Amino acid sequence: MAKIKFQTPTGMHDILPQDQVYFQKVYKTIEKAFDFYGFEKIDTPILENAELFSRSIGMNTDIVEKEMYILRTKEGKDALALRPEGTAPIMRAYLEHGLNTYPQPIKLWYHGPFFRHEKPQAGRYRQFWQYGFEVLGDKEAIVDAQTIVIMYNILCDLGINDSIVKINSIGDENCRGEYRKALVKFLRSKKNEFCKDCLRRTKTNPLRVLDCKDEKCKELMNEGPQIIDYLCEDCKTHLKSVLEYLEELKIPFTLDPFLVRGLDYYTRTVFEIEAPVTEEEGTGVLAGGGRYDILSKVLGKANIPSCGAAAGIERIVSAMKARKVEGVYASMPKVFISQIGPLAKKKGLLIFEELRKAGIKATESFSKDSLKAQLSRANKLNINIVIIIGQKEALRDMVIIRDMETGKQAEVNIKEMVKEVKKRLK
């Protein structure tokens, strides 16, 4: 038989206990924050009709063209996709369940795994974890500002307080067309000077030329048309308001006229939050989002003006590690139960339950018989108090309470045990 080494599929990773503490910290923090901000949780299926994404994200985006995991159902009728992002499914749920009949806006949050078939790199996985939130059914600029503030503040709660918000407006369905025309005209007039990627983008997705990393393209674009000059009055006012709110809230942001985003459904406000991710220099995008007033129309209904954001949890965890964020460790047990002999072993199980009822976190090593090995383990676990029960004690309903720091021991009746342990834990 061929020797097969089983491992995680390309670009997918296990989250081991040593990293779970960070993920748990993220989950606890966001749950608290979203509860405070008045958001309600939603879970949508991992699988959705593939067309939900191709329509909303855009047919010509890489996400849809190359990166979706698509599978056919047994009947062969439907093409289902592993969800590559969270906004379209939530809009689908909103429309499907008539959430527009409730007082608006609807504020929802989520976290879970997402899938994109990309070539993996650090901080880029084929299965990755995001949390995000959406405010559906509200067109006001203050919602955009609040979206940014919430995302920014959550990062602060997680110990990432040196992040920077980049913000831009990409106009709405009317004025963006005008700008796109002007941009394409400009690109064509200089087509011999732009890089070959930008020439391709001119045809497929001209806005993407704006964030080309090529130095020469960047220079050329400085003289090109700027979207801000093409925004219609409403979009201009909207952007101005958002910026005013952000200034009021003292959020560190920069207006980046070259910021665009990869998903077609965005209108007006788009933003990214960047921060150094590793201990070396170099910033990464931790979160991004924006307004998507036209998404619902693409899905076949009237416009539901909405705004939202999502963050990559793996990237946040790297950033937390680089900052040596505290408070990520799971609560360690304080008490260790050790036993000698078969009778004591049985009593040990009962003692364990006694402690649980009293809310005292305990651990044990019941499978080890030598007291030495048990104490050694307790020592490695940084245990404060060890309860020792042997044959002699078991017969008299007594236990020994040992203080691991001082080495002092006391024999107490099993009925007094919880009280005595609590006294010593103070």
Add this chain to the structure above:
RNA sequence: GUGACUAUAGUGUAAUGGCAGCACAGGACCCUGUGAAGGUCUUAGUACGGGUUCAAAUCCCGUUAGCCACCCCA
């Protein structure tokens, strides 16, 4: 998808074509009812498949994976 680099016990590393070693971690013991030090023993590895060679962890080719820069994006 394109290009570069890398791959040795669980982890971190050594061996420059000639016996695969060390540290940490894990297990057992020295000590059959008392942890931390020390000591002894032990588990476990050249990613996979070919080739060159008397001899390959080492050189060559392919595959896989990781990582980095693009593409793109959280």
